[in-house]
Amino acid sequence: MAILELLYYPDEKLHQVSAPVTEFNDELRQLVSDMFETMYADEGIGLAAPQINVFKKIVVIDVVNEKKPEDQLVLINPEFTFKEGSTGIDEGCLSVPGLRGKVERSEKVTVKAQNLDGEFFELNADGLLAICLQHEIDHLNGKLFIDYLSPLKRNMYRSKAKALAKERERQKKHQD
């Protein structure tokens, strides 16, 4: 088990499109388990593989955030088969720390994906889970929630992102 290093906005790699997973093996299991640990460490409810510098179509989600196995969702190669309605909440992202912003999303969605054994399944979702699925699957297509916000908000965040990067650097040095 390990907490993995995150990529942070404005890292261009976050805009890269991820490739489908073809091999379902122990390595994948380990990666997914580390992704959960990384997500929980920062109070996240969802994490996509490109956020940890792995450009594969893998998403982990736990919207309850109590670390219970029954709430943990793993989606390999997910895609939407159905979207309906409109909703939106203030979203936040582990790769865009310190920013909240409202994004318009579909209210109900259906997702087709594979599990850790490569078996296909379908998932119907609404509420927070539907929003989280859209946020994470966006990551696999190189899209961040901040990309939906106004250019003014994005630019304001850029200077803050620099300050945060410096602070992370400082803390890292402190730990060593």
Place this chain on the structure above:
Amino acid sequence: MINSKNPRTLAAEIITEALHDGQPLMATVRKKAKTMSSQDASFLKELVNGILRHKLYLEGIVDAFVEKPFKAKNIKVKYAIMAGLYQLAFLNTPHHAAVNETVKAVGELGFDTLKGLTNAVMHGYLRKKGELEQQLNKSYETRYSFPQWLITDIKAAYGKSLGTVLENLNRHPPLTVRVNTAKCPIDEYIKLLSDNGLTGTPVPKVPCALVITPPVNTEKLPLFDSGAVFIQDAAAQQAAIFLDPQPGDIILDACAAPGGKTTHILELCPDVKDLVAMDLDEGRLMRVRENLQRLRLKAKVVSADASSEDHSWSPYSAYDRILLDAPCSATGVIRRHPDIKWLRTPDEIKSIVKLQRQILENMWQMLKPGGIMLYATCSIEPEENTLQIKNFLSEHSDAELIPLTAEETAENPGLQILPGLDDMDGFFYAKMKKNC
């Protein structure tokens, strides 16, 4: 994705966890605040502390409009409403913003059905504000939001000062630092602060203390990384001064974590022969080690139980000076930890007094003849303080009180600093010598 909840929602969840599920308040706040913007994080802290500081006042408002009591299942909703009322009553937030955001928070908590009630309570308060204020200010309990038993204790001990003490315990604490004047003279540090747009105000009788305004995060404090400053209340800074360490002394700092007083002793007297910093909690001892490292100081750090008669942990059989910063009710630092008001019980204070007595007894045995002990608490309960020491002096013929002020006698020993005096925390000190 991070579920970036409304700070009011988080405040309601955090308070529920702290008061009903026994979760440590500040640790939970820090954990949740980690992924928030610094603005949202300080707003969250303001809400959590505000609701706890004015709990009975805010509950009084809710009760005026809600007939059915809240149950364990929806108690969160009550705290969310109180967050909104706190904004209206104490923060001058524009009415529509406070009401809208609070209604939203109740929705986020999963209680859409109680949105109407939330709206009604908040608008009801705005309509009847004057009348409610008058009514709630009638009793000390609702006016200052303190449990009755604690009001009774404070009244018995400090009589006329009751209102002032309660009011000061509800104030926001200042940011106070201790400056290591060997690394940076105090005048120079004041200048450095002002170069950074900050003001440093000296504290009477505590020469190394500065109150810094406006309060900032440590990374904004000049010379913080070099170890020239340490964040510590001015009342706590008096411990090392009163202990008065001398070159060649072997010193024990009992119950040392997080190491504020440990490091101060070493700064005041770098030529002590040795200092042993002891604490029960291994996790909190890490903080002692970190602080020693940041301030580039050396001490022996040991994990041990100060109340146990087994002294095998100690590298020395006896000490020249012992600082005993005893576990206490922490009633003197309620302004920093307002949850204490609601978590402490009179029974708990009784058992703390017993534990302190046991530790005092035990540590006294580790003091060399002619040695000095400084007993300290951050409590304002006389049983933990002056009565504890009075009792100890009467039971130990080899214990002699060394007065820290002119008013002290064996019948009325120790210096009680009341919270808010010179903007300090509430603290108690008593100094004793072990006669041969």
